Amino acid sequence: MVESVEAPRAGAVLTVDLGAVRANYRQLANMTRGACAAVMKADAYGIGMEQVAPALALEGCKVFFTAHLEEGIRLRQLVPEHCAIYVLHGPPPGTAKECFQYDLTPVLNDPGQLHEWRTVAHKLGRELPAAIQLDTGMSRMGIASTDLAALSRTSDWLQGLRPTLVMSHLACADEPGHPMNDAQRRRFDTLREVLPGVPASLANSSGVFLGPDYHYDLLRPGAALYGINPQPGMPNPLRQAVSLRARVVQVRSVCEGDVVGYGAHHVCAGERRIATVAVGYADGWLRSLSGRGFAFVDGIKVPIVGRVSMDSMGLDVTGIPAERIVPGAEVELMGAHQTVDEVASAAGTIGYEVLTRLGSRFHRRYL
Numbered sequence: 001m002v003e004s005v006e007a008p009r010a011g012a013v014l015t016v017d018l019g020a021v022r023a024n025y026r027q028l029a030n031m032t033r034g035a036c037a038a039v040m041k042a043d044a045y046g047i048g049m050e051q052v053a054p055a056l057a058l059e060g061c062k063v064f065f066t067a068h069l070e071e072g073i074r075l076r077q078l079v080p081e082h083c084a085i086y087v088l089h090g091p092p093p094g095t096a097k098e099c100f101q102y103d104l105t106p107v108l109n110d111p112g113q114l115h116e117w118r119t120v121a122h123k124l125g126r127e128l129p130a131a132i133q134l135d136t137g138m139s140r141m142g143i144a145s146t147d148l149a150a151l152s153r154t155s156d157w158l159q160g161l162r163p164t165l166v167m168s169h170l171a172c173a174d175e176p177g178h179p180m181n182d183a184q185r186r187r188f189d190t191l192r193e194v195l196p197g198v199p200a201s202l203a204n205s206s207g208v209f210l211g212p213d214y215h216y217d218l219l220r221p222g223a224a225l226y227g228i229n230p231q232p233g234m235p236n237p238l239r240q241a242v243s244l245r246a247r248v249v250q251v252r253s254v255c256e257g258d259v260v261g262y263g264a265h266h267v268c269a270g271e272r273r274i275a276t277v278a279v280g281y282a283d284g285w286l287r288s289l290s291g292r293g294f295a296f297v298d299g300i301k302v303p304i305v306g307r308v309s310m311d312s313m314g315l316d317v318t319g320i321p322a323e324r325i326v327p328g329a330e331v332e333l334m335g336a337h338q339t340v341d342e343v344a345s346a347a348g349t350i351g352y353e354v355l356t357r358l359g360s361r362f363h364r365r366y367l
């Protein structure tokens with residue numbers, strides 16, 4: 001039976017289950033005695049900040065993180081005034097005023113940002129809230145321990161600032177046995193002694209599952225909210241939030257020796273039926289899935305054959321009844337039978353990359 005096509009004008013339908021995102025938030029929030037924030041960077045990991053942020057605010061989330069100032073400005077329009085929005089990258093040089101204007105709290109990552117934010121506070125003649133990020137070993141963002149030591153030698157290093165959060169980020173939280181986790185946690189405790197009484201935050205999604213020692217005052221999950229497994233190799237305790245169904249454009253029969261796709265890399269070993277579906281790498285469906293990934297038809301696994309093209313790819317649907325695979329019919333790329341993590345593993349990457357790549361071409365449906 002041909003399933004009804006939601007949006008025959010688009011190549012695929014991306015369905016986001018906001019109920020699942022909310023349930024995931026609740027589950028994570030229930031794991032801690034502290035508070036739980038939500039990370040919204042990259043358009044809520046590609047699934048739509050405009051829909052996700054208000055849904056999480058309704059679920060009781062009061063603290064949000066974006067990466068860029070621009071994302072923070074957009075987010076400010078989407079959540080109630082009382083919600084805090086932290087900008088992880090801090091204020092780019094010369095933009096402190098905009099942070100102030102949109103009530104965005106910068107995460108100050110180095111002495112330069114600290115200095116700039118202090119200067120703004122001085123000019124405005126008032127104390128400004130700020131988060132302070134400390135580098136505990138990842139060498140990505142945050143004040144280095146040597147800089148922190150130099151800064152905190154002067155008693156007025158925080159003058160004009162009201163630190164509302166001290167935070168750091170774990171490099172190996174998805175590997176529970178990795179010695180970096182404990183080392184970074186201890187380092188965090190030592191370094192944050194210069195900020196007594198300031199609420200602390202260390203755990204991303206995987207960090208939450210390292211146990212209460214890592215929870216501090218505020219959890220900072222992103223991925224887990226959107227259904228990515230925070231504990232790779234173990235059963236996913238969270239709900240899938242995204243499903244993707246692609247439309248069949250054409251079906252053909254091929255013979256032994258026929259080739260499929262660019263580069264003529266896939267050579268058919270016998271008579272096969274090939275369906276061309278309307279999703280390709282320009283939709284964010286990774287090209288590395290060529291000859292390695294799968295789709296599902298009514299629960300039956302069908303392989304991607306040949307290279308993923310810009311706007312389409314081939315599926316070997318020989319095992320599927322012919323009347324099921326006709327132009328306009330839908331196949332599952334993600335959903336009940338295939339998680340975002342499984343797609344990622346076939347593509348040789350992580351669920352984060354699969355989600356954040358999902359393009360703007362799909363018809364989107366929010367439940």
Ligand SMILES: *Cc1c(COP(=O)(O)O)cnc(C)c1O
Binds near residue numbers: 203
């Ligand atoms: C992206 C990010 C998070 C969220 O990480 P997840 O693994 O998606 O939960 C938390 N904190 C910082 C600093 C981040 O950059």
